[in-house]
Amino acid sequence: MKLKILYIAVLFLVFFQSVQAQNKMQAEVTIQQLIRNKVLTIKKEIFYQSNGHLVTHITQPQEIIIISNSLGEISSYFPATDEAFSSVSPSQSSKNEVFAVFSSNERNDLGLSSLGFEMKQQERDSTRIVKTYIPTTENKEISRIIMVYDNDLPIYCGYFNKENKENKKIYYQDYIHLPKFSMPTNITEISVMPSNDTIIRRQIFSSVKCDKEAVSEYFEFRIPDSAKMMEGIKIE
Amino acid sequence: MKKFFFCVLALFGLVSLTYADKYELDNNAIDNAFSKATELSFNNMDLSSANLLDLNIGTNSDAMAMMSRGAGKSWVAAAAICFFLGEIGIHRMYLGSSPLMWLYYGVTCCGIFGIVPLIDFIVLIVDGVQNNIGKYCGNSSYFMWM
Numbered sequence: 323m324k325l326k327i328l329y330i331a332v333l334f335l336v337f338f339q340s341v342q343a344q345n346k347m348q349a350e351v352t353i354q355q356l357i358r359n360k361v362l363t364i365k366k367e368i369f370y371q372s373n374g375h376l377v378t379h380i381t382q383p384q385e386i387i388i389i390s391n392s393l394g395e396i397s398s399y400f401p402a403t404d405e406a407f408s409s410v411s412p413s414q415s416s417k418n419e420v421f422a423v424f425s426s427n428e429r430n431d432l433g434l435s436s437l438g439f440e441m442k443q444q445e446r447d448s449t450r451i452v453k454t455y456i457p458t459t460e461n462k463e464i465s466r467i468i469m470v471y472d473n474d475l476p477i478y479c480g481y482f483n484k485e486n487k488e489n490k491k492i493y494y495q496d497y498i499h500l501p502k503f504s505m506p507t508n509i510t511e512i513s514v515m516p517s518n519d520t521i522i523r524r525q526i527f528s529s530v531k532c533d534k535e536a537v538s539e540y541f542e543f544r545i546p547d548s549a550k551m552m553e554g555i556k557i558e
Numbered sequence: 559m560k561k562f563f564f565c566v567l568a569l570f571g572l573v574s575l576t577y578a579d580k581y582e583l584d585n586n587a588i589d590n591a592f593s594k595a596t597e598l599s600f601n602n603m604d605l606s607s608a609n610l611l612d613l614n615i616g617t618n619s620d621a622m623a624m625m626s627r628g629a630g631k632s633w634v635a636a637a638a639i640c641f642f643l644g645e646i647g648i649h650r651m652y653l654g655s656s657p658l659m660w661l662y663y664g665v666t667c668c669g670i671f672g673i674v675p676l677i678d679f680i681v682l683i684v685d686g687v688q689n690n691i692g693k694y695c696g697n698s699s700y701f702m703w704m
Contacts, residue, residue, distance in 0.1 A: 354592055361595040436690035450581070459696040470581045478581040493583040510583055522591060 345372040345502070346536040347421045350529045356522040368419065369540045372426075376416035377540045387543060390416045399545045406545050407552035420527070424505035431455065432476060434467060442466070449473060475504060489514045500532050631695050633686025640682055644675030649682070653691075656698040666700075677703060 346369070353364040365382035374392030379385075387399045394415040399406045416422055423432055431441070431453070439455040446452075451471040457464055465486060470478035475497055481490035490513045494506035507527040514520055531537075631653055640649035647663030656662075663669045669678075681703045685691050694702045 356592055356595050359595050360598045361592055362598050433690075435693060436685065438692035438695065440693070458693060493581075495583065495585075508585075510588060522588065524588065524592070 345425070345533055346370070346541060347372075347425065347530070347532050348536040348538055348541075349421070349527045349531070352526045352528075354522075354524045357519060367538075367540065368421065369536070369538055369543075370416065370419055370421040371541065372422075374416045374422070375541075376419055376422075377543050379540055379543075387540070387545075389543065389545070390414060392417045392422075397545055399549060404546070404549050405552050406549040420505060420509065420525070425503045429476070429503065431469065432479065434469070439467060450477075475506075487514075498530060500530065502532070505530070631691060633682055633691045636691065636694075637679060637682040637686060640675055640679045644679060645669060645672055647675070649675070649678060650702065653694050653702075654696040655702065659698070659700075662700055674701065677701075 348367065348369045351366050351368060353366070355362045355364075363382065364380060367379040367381065369377040369379070376390045378388040378390070380388070385401050387401065389397045389399075392415050394410055394412040396409045396411060396414055397406060398409070417433065423429060428436060431439075434455045435441075438458050440458050441453050442456045443454040444451060449472055453469045453471070455467045455469065463483060464481055465484050466482045468478075468480045468482075469476055475494070477494050479492040479494075480488045483489050490511065492512075493508075493510045495508040495510070497504050497506050505527070507530070509525045511523045511525075512520060513523075636649050636653055639652050643649065645663065645668035647659040647669065650659040650663070651657060663674070666674070669675045682691060682694070685694070
């Protein structure tokens with residue numbers, strides 16, 4: 323009986339922890355994607371609250387406002403046509419937003435342990451630490467992931483496939499040091515596709531603001547009731 | 559002897575340099591690649607397609623997508639089972655661990671007098687709220703949180 327009471331007490335503790343004050347963060351982001359000598363450029367503003375509520379305002383090439391949460395539930399609104407659609411995609415969870423990863427305690431492994439990876443090996447260099455993560459359950463696509471840290475900040479992440487080929491490299495550069503956390507403002511991802519095409523994606527953050535400095539009406543953005551709903555998409 | 563010392567020193571330096579460069583990006587090469595590329599127009603693209611939503615660059619969204627396939631376990635169900643039947647490890651079987659886990663919990667006096675299922679319950683709620691129980695699925699370690 324006492325044990326059950328202890329369970330309930332823990333439940334309340336977790337609940338009260340979850341209703342603590344939420345921190346706000348915002349930034350402007352430019353994303354460039356290069357493939358076969360063609361480059362796509364997307365510009366967006368992100369408005370993130372530590373409860374997982376994320377509003378992404380894409381300004382280029384077309385204005386789109388995307389509201390997402392930590393469960394991967396997404397609502398997109400197209401102001402030009404006053405249309406909206408909803409979708410579900412776990413991989414697009416707001417937890418994967420750079421703000422979310424680096425402002426939380428998942429910065430140490432960029433969320434790998436919570437995704438079912440465990441650290442298998444750790445090597446130490448003079449200023450760098452190289453950690454190797456392996457999936458704890460059967461995974462058909464990833465055999466291991468290496469994370470490299472410089473002064474406790476992740477600077478490199480490499481994905482190895484089942485053939486032990488490194489088919490994805492992510493570089494974290496140009497860290498800025500905010501009052502509560504540090505985050506990279508230049509993230510470059512190089513992926514080798516099965517067709518041997520290489521895709522380079524670069525994400526550059528600017529005008530990063532936190533807490534009281536982060537003020538925008540987009541934090542509370544709601545899709546207008548007048549918006550015409552399009553057919554939803556569920557991405558597995 | 560001096561030559562040997564300098565050779566070892568040079569080799570060590572070379573290895574260190576290679577090790578360092580491997581994890582550093584040649585930003586000039588990347589800038590050049592972007593500047594030489596042709597800018598694509600979005601006029602003919604379907605902006606409402608799901609591909610456009612793939613904006614979580616640089617995080618482990620790919621890993622999440624890969625790991626989430628086939629998991630399909632509810633943290634609420636796992637925590638509820640743990641609450642009522644945690645002492646005999648039924649929640650562990652629900653999460654896909656060893657089928658003999660109930661035996662381990664039983665032999666250890668209900669998981670070391672209820673302490674293990676209590677911690678299981680806590681971590682299932684804490685990580686479940688964040689939808690992060692993937693690491694407990696298929697985990698056959700007695701202490702799933704270690």
